[in-house]
Amino acid sequence: MLRERYLNLIILAILVIIPLWAWVSDEPFTITLVTRAVILALAGVGLNLALGQGGLVSFGHAAYFGIGGYAMGILASHAQNYDPIIEVPFLIEGTNSMPIIWLVAVIAGALSALVIGALSLRTTGVYFIMVTLAFGQMLYYFAISWPAYGGEDGLSIYVRNQFPGVNTLDPMQFFVVCFVILCVVLFLVDRINKSPFGLALDGAHQQEERVQTVGINVYRLRLVAFVISGAITALAGALFADLNRFVSPVMFSWHFSGEIIVFIILGGVARLFGPVVGACLFILLEHILGDLSDYWHIYLGAILLFVVLFAKGGILGFLSKKEVPHAG
Numbered sequence: 001m002l003r004e005r006y007l008n009l010i011i012l013a014i015l016v017i018i019p020l021w022a023w024v025s026d027e028p029f030t031i032t033l034v035t036r037a038v039i040l041a042l043a044g045v046g047l048n049l050a051l052g053q054g055g056l057v058s059f060g061h062a063a064y065f066g067i068g069g070y071a072m073g074i075l076a077s078h079a080q081n082y083d084p085i086i087e088v089p090f091l092i093e094g095t096n097s098m099p100i101i102w103l104v105a106v107i108a109g110a111l112s113a114l115v116i117g118a119l120s121l122r123t124t125g126v127y128f129i130m131v132t133l134a135f136g137q138m139l140y141y142f143a144i145s146w147p148a149y150g151g152e153d154g155l156s157i158y159v160r161n162q163f164p165g166v167n168t169l170d171p172m173q174f175f176v177v178c179f180v181i182l183c184v185v186l187f188l189v190d191r192i193n194k195s196p197f198g199l200a201l202d203g204a205h206q207q208e209e210r211v212q213t214v215g216i217n218v219y220r221l222r223l224v225a226f227v228i229s230g231a232i233t234a235l236a237g238a239l240f241a242d243l244n245r246f247v248s249p250v251m252f253s254w255h256f257s258g259e260i261i262v263f264i265i266l267g268g269v270a271r272l273f274g275p276v277v278g279a280c281l282f283i284l285l286e287h288i289l290g291d292l293s294d295y296w297h298i299y300l301g302a303i304l305l306f307v308v309l310f311a312k313g314g315i316l317g318f319l320s321k322k323e324v325p326h327a328g
Helices: 002-024 029-053 062-081 100-119 124-142 171-194 194-204 208-213 218-244 252-269 276-292 297-310 314-320
Strands: none
Touching: 002 029, 002 171, 002 276, 002 314, 029 171, 029 218, 029 252, 029 276, 062 100, 062 124, 062 218, 062 252, 100 124, 124 252, 124 297, 171 194, 171 218, 171 297, 194 208, 194 218, 208 218, 252 276, 252 297, 252 314, 276 297, 276 314, 297 314
16 A cells, blocks of 8 residues: 555656656647646546446546536637626626636536436446436537537637636646646545545445445435536546637547546556546557557557456556455
8 A cells, every 4th residue: 555655656746747847848748748638637536436436337427527628618708709608587707717617617517417326326237337328428419419609510719718826828837737636636535535435435336235234325325426526527627628728529428438437447446546547648648659550549458458357456556566455
């Protein structure tokens, strides 16, 4: 366990050192690349709470990522056009304030996860997977048929949103904002995992009947975890849309839901930094191998196959020589 903590600190140090080197070397693209990895890692941390601790294999988590992205896109587009979102029965205007956008994204992600989770969690196994996938695809096609916000072409935001005291257009400063958010969320998720709630959630994953016999409502327990997971993933979606200054229905696609699961499996299911390692490896392979071939996912698949067969604790489990008991 101590070895894994050291590995986690090394990972954080690498995520700081590379952008600093790129900043000194005047390589803004590298900073943006690391920022993208940090944001995708945040999305993975959100899903890992439900998947790793709760055993909830959600194949529609891109729904919350997309909801967060569109929360940012809608608010920012109305702010840049000076056009209110609604006027009746009360006035709601757009905004380019990041803290407000994040709050809206988190609330929207939590509420949508509450509705979807309340229905999906009445099923188990492959049925749960398919129901979450169905909800994700419903939102995907809804976004495509929503011409007010770009429809299939997506929605562009010309200026990155604002954060007090920060020049968000500067790649290094925007990276710092995203990195701090990732660190805060990692700390909170770690506290949740070690709390009575987290231990009960883990217990329900391993031995549901025993948890029920002590009077704990497993359905409610999993629903709370699902809502928190959706809120975190929505926050990542808002940051991702701000990074690209663009939002599109692709953010809802089942392909992206699969990629988030891949992040978690590569790094290590139920490991706090598992999604961070997985997201960084994904971005590294995309950057290095993507220039060589359009079929670089083949190499990613080979690595994933190796991890599943020979390193069931993920890359972190392999390096720390310890497998999380409930990771499988």
